[in-house]
Amino acid sequence: MSGTKSPFGPQVFTPADASFEQRVRASFARQRVMDTLGASLTSVAPGEVVIELPFREDFTQQHGYLHAAIVTAIVDSACGYAAYSLMPVDAAVLTVEYKVNFLAPAAGRKFIAQGRVTKPGRTLTVTTGDVFAETDAGLKPVATMLATMMAVSHRETSG
Amino acid sequence: MSGTKSPFGPQVFTPADASFEQRVRASFARQRVMDTLGASLTSVAPGEVVIELPFREDFTQQHGYLHAAIVTAIVDSACGYAAYSLMPVDAAVLTVEYKVNFLAPAAGRKFIAQGRVTKPGRTLTVTTGDVFAETDAGLKPVATMLATMMAVSHRETSG
Amino acid sequence: MSGTKSPFGPQVFTPADASFEQRVRASFARQRVMDTLGASLTSVAPGEVVIELPFREDFTQQHGYLHAAIVTAIVDSACGYAAYSLMPVDAAVLTVEYKVNFLAPAAGRKFIAQGRVTKPGRTLTVTTGDVFAETDAGLKPVATMLATMMAVSHRETSG
Amino acid sequence: MSGTKSPFGPQVFTPADASFEQRVRASFARQRVMDTLGASLTSVAPGEVVIELPFREDFTQQHGYLHAAIVTAIVDSACGYAAYSLMPVDAAVLTVEYKVNFLAPAAGRKFIAQGRVTKPGRTLTVTTGDVFAETDAGLKPVATMLATMMAVSHRETSG
Numbered sequence: 101m102s103g104t105k106s107p108f109g110p111q112v113f114t115p116a117d118a119s120f121e122q123r124v125r126a127s128f129a130r131q132r133v134m135d136t137l138g139a140s141l142t143s144v145a146p147g148e149v150v151i152e153l154p155f156r157e158d159f160t161q162q163h164g165y166l167h168a169a170i171v172t173a174i175v176d177s178a179c180g181y182a183a184y185s186l187m188p189v190d191a192a193v194l195t196v197e198y199k200v201n202f203l204a205p206a207a208g209r210k211f212i213a214q215g216r217v218t219k220p221g222r223t224l225t226v227t228t229g230d231v232f233a234e235t236d237a238g239l240k241p242v243a244t245m246l247a248t249m250m251a252v253s254h255r256e257t258s259g
Numbered sequence: 260m261s262g263t264k265s266p267f268g269p270q271v272f273t274p275a276d277a278s279f280e281q282r283v284r285a286s287f288a289r290q291r292v293m294d295t296l297g298a299s300l301t302s303v304a305p306g307e308v309v310i311e312l313p314f315r316e317d318f319t320q321q322h323g324y325l326h327a328a329i330v331t332a333i334v335d336s337a338c339g340y341a342a343y344s345l346m347p348v349d350a351a352v353l354t355v356e357y358k359v360n361f362l363a364p365a366a367g368r369k370f371i372a373q374g375r376v377t378k379p380g381r382t383l384t385v386t387t388g389d390v391f392a393e394t395d396a397g398l399k400p401v402a403t404m405l406a407t408m409m410a411v412s413h414r415e416t417s418g
Numbered sequence: 419m420s421g422t423k424s425p426f427g428p429q430v431f432t433p434a435d436a437s438f439e440q441r442v443r444a445s446f447a448r449q450r451v452m453d454t455l456g457a458s459l460t461s462v463a464p465g466e467v468v469i470e471l472p473f474r475e476d477f478t479q480q481h482g483y484l485h486a487a488i489v490t491a492i493v494d495s496a497c498g499y500a501a502y503s504l505m506p507v508d509a510a511v512l513t514v515e516y517k518v519n520f521l522a523p524a525a526g527r528k529f530i531a532q533g534r535v536t537k538p539g540r541t542l543t544v545t546t547g548d549v550f551a552e553t554d555a556g557l558k559p560v561a562t563m564l565a566t567m568m569a570v571s572h573r574e575t576s577g
Numbered sequence: 578m579s580g581t582k583s584p585f586g587p588q589v590f591t592p593a594d595a596s597f598e599q600r601v602r603a604s605f606a607r608q609r610v611m612d613t614l615g616a617s618l619t620s621v622a623p624g625e626v627v628i629e630l631p632f633r634e635d636f637t638q639q640h641g642y643l644h645a646a647i648v649t650a651i652v653d654s655a656c657g658y659a660a661y662s663l664m665p666v667d668a669a670v671l672t673v674e675y676k677v678n679f680l681a682p683a684a685g686r687k688f689i690a691q692g693r694v695t696k697p698g699r700t701l702t703v704t705t706g707d708v709f710a711e712t713d714a715g716l717k718p719v720a721t722m723l724a725t726m727m728a729v730s731h732r733e734t735s736g
Binding site: 358360362363377378385387400403405407 | 517519521522536537544546559562564566
Binding site: 159202 | 290292295319
């Protein structure tokens, strides 16, 4: 979804902490909202995370589509965990800001959000995310995100 | 929240349709997600809408704060309905895109989202929104949004 | 420009460094691009900076209006210096990211960009900016910005 | 630059108007700012445009790097023309809004901006752009953009 031809192929990242997948999965499990929504973490790779969410009628907007903010919830988490997967073991991740463009109504039986690290950094990590709807006609892009994530010490977040 | 001194005072908008409040309230009532979250529409004025949400532990992120996307949900709806309040009677509103900056952890007993029209337009309306947490120490800003809303005919949205 | 009624009045900031105006003016003077464009710094207050730019035909886009990126240049600098005005004496400021909405074609004899701090922070400062065109019919909003600025040590920027 | 692995390969677009390259080049030639900056249009394909700019000391910020807004100028134009390349013959293109993340200081002898269509539309087109610096150590990403472009009739823009 992120365009046509890029001068760079896929980036390969080396995680700072070998137990990154375990840390991502443990943090995801603590996100009450993901459980409430019924979202699941389907893939965790260094700098790339996929989250899926079945359609939920109780989270729709006025026209019967999944609400934009619920679409945002899964791609924000996918981007945040993509950044987190490359952070050192004692870091926590916070969303500084995000921008989302909505490409089509969120109609489908399942929504797949992929978050990818565009540029890792000691303090700030830039990420890109896409959300696709699974429909009878195949995968259809519904949203794209550009987001800034921040590494903070655990102390700062639990204060 | 939106800064210090602006060269312009508050804008005054004249709605295209006198029944704007009724239309906003009817559309809000059709948003299943707002009911599921427990959000309520507390103020509807031409070009300005306020939505409130009590804290919900089942919508928190990994550190126990309200998830960024739930904060986004109420301010997106406040901005969308602020734009919708100025649209003609046969229009529907869609979120084209938004950007949100998170200013502080979403801790508090209640969250208040205010959406305001910055620039109305026939097709596109630019809106600004702020979210505040009600805490023992008073109102505290937690997020600010800049969003683009689009007027579409009812036909296009119910297709 | 930033909306109608805000629950908060203008914020008052206390600068960390009393010589903030001198630091802002010295840094502005080192921005070769501001001199090349013919922009000038017309107001420096704690957390708020105004930059002006006369219309320049050599910086227009294909329809004869000032190019969006030149409009962005002055409001980015106004926001960056608004943030910088509140930073400690040994800090430098970098733009992490910005989002700009264009509200009207940039037609006018002069453009006035106001940058304001929305939320100051030790590392990140969130700012809001507006650009107005001076026309025969008065001031007219042409763009609005929401931006994240970062304080870094001088060492990091001059490397 | 736009991430690691996408579920979709490069998109292929069919232009609505076979003379798209000629239209893009004619419009670019009318952008006085591109000539003033010394930028050139190096590639025009359906839904994808590349613009290059040699380093210019007179467009630097306070630390001697190319100013963020000049980086923005070339990637905004690349994205705008990428969108324009797919529009019908009687349309003009306007930038509705953009968001840019700055990934590294804009140091290098040349800057290459690539704009790509993410989602074309009758009224709105969503685009993604990247800017790279050409350095002795190879191409280095300096910025990434997510932008909304709008098709308008020529009449509306020349008013």
